[in-house]
Amino acid sequence: MSWWKIALVGLLILLMGWGLLAAQKISLMMWGGAVEEKEVRGYLAAFNEVYPDIQVEIIRPADYWPKLMAMIAAGTPPDVFYMGFPEFVTYHKMGALFDLQSYVEATPDFNTLDFFPGTLDAFRDRETGHLYGVPKDWSTYVVYYNVEMFEEAGLPTPNELFGYGKWSWFDLLEVAKKLTKDIDGDGKIDVYGFAYNFPGRWKLLPPAFGAKWVQAPEKVVVDTPEFAEAIQFLADLALVHKVMPGVTELAEMSAPDWFANQKAAMFICGRWMTMKFKTLPFKWDIAPVPYYRRMYTWVDLVAYCVAKDSKNPDAAWKLVNFLTGPKGQEMVAQAGHAIPIRMSVAHSPAFIEALPELGIHNSVHLIPITTAPITVFDHWGEIWTAINRGLEPVWTGEKKAAEVLPEIQAEIDRILAEG
Amino acid sequence: MTRPFFFPMFARLRRYKYQQWFWGYLFVIPVMAGFFLFMVYPMISGIALSFYQWPGIGPKEWVGVANYLKMFRDVHFLRAVGNTVYYTLGILVLGVPLALFWAILLNQKFLKGRNFFRLIYFLPTVTMMAAVSMVWKWLLSPNYGLVNYFLGLVGLPKVNWLLDPKWAMPGLILMSIWKGTGFNMVIFLAGLQGIPKTYYEAAEIDGATAWHKFRYITLPLLSPTTFFVIITTMITSFQIFQQAYILTEGGPREATTTIVFYIYKNAFEWFKMGYSCAQSVFLLLVLILATLIQWRIQRRWVHYA
Numbered sequence: 001m002s003w004w005k006i007a008l009v010g011l012l013i014l015l016m017g018w019g020l021l022a023a024q025k026i027s028l029m030m031w032g033g034a035v036e037e038k039e040v041r042g043y044l045a046a047f048n049e050v051y052p053d054i055q056v057e058i059i060r061p062a063d064y065w066p067k068l069m070a071m072i073a074a075g076t077p078p079d080v081f082y083m084g085f086p087e088f089v090t091y092h093k094m095g096a097l098f099d100l101q102s103y104v105e106a107t108p109d110f111n112t113l114d115f116f117p118g119t120l121d122a123f124r125d126r127e128t129g130h131l132y133g134v135p136k137d138w139s140t141y142v143v144y145y146n147v148e149m150f151e152e153a154g155l156p157t158p159n160e161l162f163g164y165g166k167w168s169w170f171d172l173l174e175v176a177k178k179l180t181k182d183i184d185g186d187g188k189i190d191v192y193g194f195a196y197n198f199p200g201r202w203k204l205l206p207p208a209f210g211a212k213w214v215q216a217p218e219k220v221v222v223d224t225p226e227f228a229e230a231i232q233f234l235a236d237l238a239l240v241h242k243v244m245p246g247v248t249e250l251a252e253m254s255a256p257d258w259f260a261n262q263k264a265a266m267f268i269c270g271r272w273m274t275m276k277f278k279t280l281p282f283k284w285d286i287a288p289v290p291y292y293r294r295m296y297t298w299v300d301l302v303a304y305c306v307a308k309d310s311k312n313p314d315a316a317w318k319l320v321n322f323l324t325g326p327k328g329q330e331m332v333a334q335a336g337h338a339i340p341i342r343m344s345v346a347h348s349p350a351f352i353e354a355l356p357e358l359g360i361h362n363s364v365h366l367i368p369i370t371t372a373p374i375t376v377f378d379h380w381g382e383i384w385t386a387i388n389r390g391l392e393p394v395w396t397g398e399k400k401a402a403e404v405l406p407e408i409q410a411e412i413d414r415i416l417a418e419g
Numbered sequence: 420m421t422r423p424f425f426f427p428m429f430a431r432l433r434r435y436k437y438q439q440w441f442w443g444y445l446f447v448i449p450v451m452a453g454f455f456l457f458m459v460y461p462m463i464s465g466i467a468l469s470f471y472q473w474p475g476i477g478p479k480e481w482v483g484v485a486n487y488l489k490m491f492r493d494v495h496f497l498r499a500v501g502n503t504v505y506y507t508l509g510i511l512v513l514g515v516p517l518a519l520f521w522a523i524l525l526n527q528k529f530l531k532g533r534n535f536f537r538l539i540y541f542l543p544t545v546t547m548m549a550a551v552s553m554v555w556k557w558l559l560s561p562n563y564g565l566v567n568y569f570l571g572l573v574g575l576p577k578v579n580w581l582l583d584p585k586w587a588m589p590g591l592i593l594m595s596i597w598k599g600t601g602f603n604m605v606i607f608l609a610g611l612q613g614i615p616k617t618y619y620e621a622a623e624i625d626g627a628t629a630w631h632k633f634r635y636i637t638l639p640l641l642s643p644t645t646f647f648v649i650i651t652t653m654i655t656s657f658q659i660f661q662q663a664y665i666l667t668e669g670g671p672r673e674a675t676t677t678i679v680f681y682i683y684k685n686a687f688e689w690f691k692m693g694y695s696c697a698q699s700v701f702l703l704l705v706l707i708l709a710t711l712i713q714w715r716i717q718r719r720w721v722h723y724a
Binding site for chain 1: 474475476477560561562563579581582670671672673684687688689690
C-alpha cells in the first residue's frame, strides 16, 4: 500500500472522528413493543429538526427494570429513561436520578402550571421539592362499552347513566346482569356483562367504596370494612352474580379479548387500549368509571428521568424538554394511547380529534383528575405482591375478603417495619 | 527452514514450542478467562454482598449475618425451598427412570426408525423454554387443553392445572419432564452402548431372562451414567426458574415460587440485593452438600467397570 493511500485512510478516519465528536450522542431507554418504538422514532425525527446535532440512540430491552438497574450499577446508565411513578420513589432514594430543578428554572417556557395538577409533584423530592423527572404522559381508567350490545338490549348507555346520576358500581352490576347471556342454553355463559382483570387491578374499587388505604408512603391500611366491602363486591361479580369472567375464564382469555371478541359488553382499562380497539368491527365508546361513596379512577403516570451519571445532561434535558413540551405532547396526542400531560394540549383539538369516532367522549379521560390523588407507598413491589397473593383465595371463593385482610395487614406491617 | 518471524524475538518461546503444556495453557486461556470473569468473580462478590443491605445501586450497609438469619424466619423463602425440593424430587423420581426407559427402548435393535424417534425425543431439549412454556400454557388449559382432553378420554376428571395450588407444581414437573428427559435419554443411550455385548451373550447361554439381564448387567454397568444423570439433574432442577417465571409467575398462592424465582423477585423487583445474594449462597451450599452426600453414597451402588 503506497503512502498516499495510508494518508487518505488516516484523513478519512480523522474526518469521521470529527463528525462524531461534533454530533452529541445520548441514549433513551424505553419499554413497550415495536409499535411504541416506531412512534418514539417519529418523536425523535421531530426533535432532530430542532436539534440536528444531538443523536439519540434508542434502547428497548426485553427486561426493562433489571436492565436499567444493571446499567446504572455499572456506571453506564442511559441518559434519559422511562420511569413509572411508583418506581420513581425507589430510584430517587438510591440517588440514581439527576436533579432537574436548575434546568427547569433556566427554561422560561417550561411553564409548570401547564401540567395537570399533581402530576409533576409525583416526581419531586419529598423534602426539597426539586424535580427529578418530567411526566411524559398519563392515563386514567375508563369503561369501554359495546354500543351495539346496549342498543340491542334497549338499555341506556353508561354515559347516559352517568348523566342521569345513576352510575354507581351497583348500577354497573344491574346493567351487567341484563347483558349477561347464555345464548345456546347449555348452562354456560356466552356473553358476560362485564370483563375486568380484577386479580391485578382491584385497586380501582377500594377508594370508590370509601377506603383510604394509602394514608402515607409508610402507612398502608387494608384491614378496614370499606376495603373488604370493595374487594368482596368485585369478587362476587364473578362468584355470586356471574356477570364477569372469573379467574379460570381469565386464564383462558384475557379481559380485553373478552371485550374485543364481543363476549363481554363492558370492560375497564386505561387509555392505551383505544388504539388496539380502533380496528374492532363493532361500535364502542368510553364512559367514566362508576363511583360509589366517592368518585375515583386509577391514574397511571410515566416520566422521563435523566441519569445522575449522564455524560451529557444538557443534551438530555433538551430532549426531555422537547418531548414534554407542546410540540412533543401534540405527537403524544396523535399517537392516541395516552393522554398528553400538558393541559393546553389535552384540552385542544389535537387530543380530541385524535380519535374522531369518540368525539367529545375523549374528554371522559379528563374528568376525574382533580379527585384522583396519585397513589404511592414505600416497598411498592413487595406490598403489591403481598396483597395480590393474599387476595387469591377471595377470587376463587374459598375465603371472604374480611377473613384474609387481617393476615394481609400483618404482612404489610412486617414489610414496612423492616424499613 | 523458515521460521515464523516472531520467534527470534521471543527466544524462550522457541524452547516451549515443542512443550505440550505451553500450548495446552494457551488454548484454555480464553475459556478460563471467561470462567473466572463471569463465574468465579461474580460468585465471590455475591458471597461478599450477602453480608450487606444494598438496593442494587448506591452505598452498601454492612449487616453481618442478618440476611441469613432473616432467611430462616421468612415463610415465603421457606415455602420456596419446599417447592424447589418438591420439584426436584418429582423430576428425579419420575423423569430419570423415564429417560432410562426411553433409552433402553430406543437402544433395541429390532425397533424400526430408532434414529427418528431419538430425534423426536431429543427435540424438546433444544427448543426454547419461552416457546415451550407458551405451548404448555395451552396444553394445560383447564377447558380447552389437550392434557385434560386426554384425561377425559380415559375417564379422569378435569384438572385445573396451573390455577389450582395443588396441581400447579405437578403441571410444571410434567412440562419439565417433557422438555428435559430427551437430554438424559441421550446420555443413558451413550452409557448403554458402552456396555460390552459379551456379558449379555454369556448370560443368555446361562439362561438369564430379560429381567435378569437388566437387573444384573445393565443396571450395575450403567450406574456411573445413572450417577452422572442424577447429579446433573438435581443441580439443574434446584435452579428451576424460567418455567415458574413464564408459566405461573410463582403462583397460585406461591405454589410454584421456587428459590431462584424468589431470588429474582428480591433482587430485581424489591431491590433487596444483599438478601437475594444470601439466598443464592444458601442455594449454593445446599447444592454442594447434596452433591457431597451423593458422592458418599455412590460407593454403595456405583460400579466402575
